Amino acid sequence: MSAVTTLGITLGDPAGIGPEIVAATLAKLPDEWIRRVIVYGDRGPLERGARAMGVTLPEVMMASPGTGERAIAGAPDETTGAAQIGYLETAVADAAAGRIGAIVTAPISKTWAKRAGFAFPGHTEMLADRLGARDVVMMFAGPTMKVALATIHVPLADVPRTLTTFGVRRTIELVTESLLHDFGIAAPRIGVVGLNPHAGEGGLIGREDRDIIAPACTTCRTATVEGPLVPDAAFRMSYDAFVAMYHDQGLIPVKLVDFDESVNMTLGLPIVRTSPDHGTAYDIAGKGVARAISMQRAVELAVAVLGRR
Amino acid sequence: MSAVTTLGITLGDPAGIGPEIVAATLAKLPDEWIRRVIVYGDRGPLERGARAMGVTLPEVMMASPGTGERAIAGAPDETTGAAQIGYLETAVADAAAGRIGAIVTAPISKTWAKRAGFAFPGHTEMLADRLGARDVVMMFAGPTMKVALATIHVPLADVPRTLTTFGVRRTIELVTESLLHDFGIAAPRIGVVGLNPHAGEGGLIGREDRDIIAPACTTCRTATVEGPLVPDAAFRMSYDAFVAMYHDQGLIPVKLVDFDESVNMTLGLPIVRTSPDHGTAYDIAGKGVARAISMQRAVELAVAVLGRR
Numbered sequence: 001m002s003a004v005t006t007l008g009i010t011l012g013d014p015a016g017i018g019p020e021i022v023a024a025t026l027a028k029l030p031d032e033w034i035r036r037v038i039v040y041g042d043r044g045p046l047e048r049g050a051r052a053m054g055v056t057l058p059e060v061m062m063a064s065p066g067t068g069e070r071a072i073a074g075a076p077d078e079t080t081g082a083a084q085i086g087y088l089e090t091a092v093a094d095a096a097a098g099r100i101g102a103i104v105t106a107p108i109s110k111t112w113a114k115r116a117g118f119a120f121p122g123h124t125e126m127l128a129d130r131l132g133a134r135d136v137v138m139m140f141a142g143p144t145m146k147v148a149l150a151t152i153h154v155p156l157a158d159v160p161r162t163l164t165t166f167g168v169r170r171t172i173e174l175v176t177e178s179l180l181h182d183f184g185i186a187a188p189r190i191g192v193v194g195l196n197p198h199a200g201e202g203g204l205i206g207r208e209d210r211d212i213i214a215p216a217c218t219t220c221r222t223a224t225v226e227g228p229l230v231p232d233a234a235f236r237m238s239y240d241a242f243v244a245m246y247h248d249q250g251l252i253p254v255k256l257v258d259f260d261e262s263v264n265m266t267l268g269l270p271i272v273r274t275s276p277d278h279g280t281a282y283d284i285a286g287k288g289v290a291r292a293i294s295m296q297r298a299v300e301l302a303v304a305v306l307g308r309r
Numbered sequence: 310m311s312a313v314t315t316l317g318i319t320l321g322d323p324a325g326i327g328p329e330i331v332a333a334t335l336a337k338l339p340d341e342w343i344r345r346v347i348v349y350g351d352r353g354p355l356e357r358g359a360r361a362m363g364v365t366l367p368e369v370m371m372a373s374p375g376t377g378e379r380a381i382a383g384a385p386d387e388t389t390g391a392a393q394i395g396y397l398e399t400a401v402a403d404a405a406a407g408r409i410g411a412i413v414t415a416p417i418s419k420t421w422a423k424r425a426g427f428a429f430p431g432h433t434e435m436l437a438d439r440l441g442a443r444d445v446v447m448m449f450a451g452p453t454m455k456v457a458l459a460t461i462h463v464p465l466a467d468v469p470r471t472l473t474t475f476g477v478r479r480t481i482e483l484v485t486e487s488l489l490h491d492f493g494i495a496a497p498r499i500g501v502v503g504l505n506p507h508a509g510e511g512g513l514i515g516r517e518d519r520d521i522i523a524p525a526c527t528t529c530r531t532a533t534v535e536g537p538l539v540p541d542a543a544f545r546m547s548y549d550a551f552v553a554m555y556h557d558q559g560l561i562p563v564k565l566v567d568f569d570e571s572v573n574m575t576l577g578l579p580i581v582r583t584s585p586d587h588g589t590a591y592d593i594a595g596k597g598v599a600r601a602i603s604m605q606r607a608v609e610l611a612v613a614v615l616g617r618r
Contacts, residue, residue, distance in 0.1 A: 111511055121514070155505050155515030157469035196464050197556035198588075202420055205430070206464030232560035236568070247506035251541035252561050259545070279507075 004101035008091040011041025012106030014071035015080040016280025017290035019049025024292035027055035040087040044069040052288035073286025081112030102272035102302040121153040136268040137174045142258025146241040147250035159246045168216035174267040176223040182305045191239035192227025263298045274298040313410035317400040320350025321415030323380035324389040325589025326599035328358025333601035336364035349396040353378040361597035382595025390421030411581035411611040430462035445577040446483045451567025455550040456559035468555045477525035483576040485532040491614045500548035501536025572607045583607040
């Protein structure tokens, strides 16, 4: 077993649904994959998650600091907020050291992460920083569509001034590389979504579409790039991937058509990284009703991409 | 036949698909409705539209200035740009005079409208001005969902500073009235969508959700109002109507799930106004391939609402 084919799974906030969806996913994993997994998180919450979901945990390697052992499902606090970050830091250190080639992350609470001193808006930005990736892109991959984001956790008011031609171009490049190498698509077609209503209607409704986005939409040797597309029509068209300009422009359609089967994937990192596309869901944590399908798909995708890279 | 049960249909840009979708719609209308219709537009393009679509035009009342007679499908110019506005102005004058109780508008080109001296971003704003309505709301009604917009043709950069608690509240009120009286829903439930990613995540990602939108989401005697909802999850939930904060937040989901069956409806006018949810589609104009379903639904909805008001 080569180091790079080992997959880390972080438990996320032990007070959220992370332990349940990780337990349910592990229970369904084929043996040859289980042998390649390290779970970063504490055994207590994972076992409670398995009981809640009515599944039997397979034997799996764990890296358990013990900090989240006393977590109560649905009741996050400073301790669970710190524990979720501890799991992640350990996994990232192992990735940086070449011990794991992929990380699948269960949801953390951004609010409790911040209170625990976490300096990033989310997993993606933290992984980029720790693993020395200058440009990363968040892409959601579902059975129906793939959507990458040109901006991520940015207040809507700041989106227009955050967009640059260089940034949009770089996003398109990372998406192209991923479609080619991670998904094995030979001549990908990418649809770049506009920013303003009607993609600015020729400059009548905002200038960003014409001045910032259009110059980035150049077809290159390896991919066909079309845009800026009229946003409210774009997602009815067929592309190997879309590049959306902001969080909800991309997530509203992918969550609507691919429901809970879409997977969050970070492009541009030296390792593979995927995660389910939902949050900690404290309101249902511990009840055994969480749907593990997105977590399962996240692990399946990570395994598939690890195999292709 | 009372004046207020008469329905005006404007032909839109005679160089667009307007003549085709109006002709196809008229051809399918029951006789008792045809007798209540006035078409504002020229006979030449309408007859060419009917031929392109392979339908027989019924006898229908027309108000035809003759300005768009020489329009060529797919080739808009100053003349067709002015003609489309002429049709609209005549219809609106008849509405203001109490001769028609509803207007269904085929698509105009905003670019050519502007060149023809049209001072409004679209139909909606013009109708509000001419008919003396202080507050109007654009709502899209499809078989699956209804979505009203708190802001309309606003560059994305201007959306956050355009939103006010009063404006969002007023939008909710007009939607409530419409659900009650136009759609006959006794105790409507309205979902108000947030502005920022994760609805601001408690103020971490923008403050508008907490400071501007939340205070507007108060349940009143006649309706249940919930929000601000997390935008990327909201449209998977079930409400009688959503209030979206900006154009594409509302139109991306409704066009994705209700495809070409959604109808644009203007709330707050003294008359009923509906229209199809698409544009002039010059690229397919005259080819007989335009889908008339949204125009048909727009006329059906206008007739239904006229009957209820």
